[in-house]
Amino acid sequence: MQFLFFQGFGGSASRGATVGGGIIKIFARDLKVDGTISAQGQDGVAVEDARKQVSGGGGAGGSVYIKVGGTLSGSGLIHADGGKGNALIKSTEQVR
Secondary structure (H helix, E strand, O other): OOOOOOOOEEOOOOOOOEEOOOEEEEEEOOEEOOOEEEOOOOOOOOEEOOOOEEOEOOOOOOEEEEEEOOOEEOOOEEEOOOOOOEEEEEOOEEEO
């Protein structure tokens, strides 16, 4: 049985929602990672207009599934981090 869990989203009160990291599946005999394999969620976006100020949450981290029959090697990175939230503090200042 195989389960796939789809990407999550970052929330906000009404706007500024962000996307999650998605799914990466790798099946390989041998795998060398010298770069980056990333399913990172999008950072939150703060939105301000004439009617309201909205702080956006970061998107959920995705998932990375790797099945290697032989050797997994290299000096690269594999990650599925969630995005950073973004709070609107003042109309001219944002904090991440």
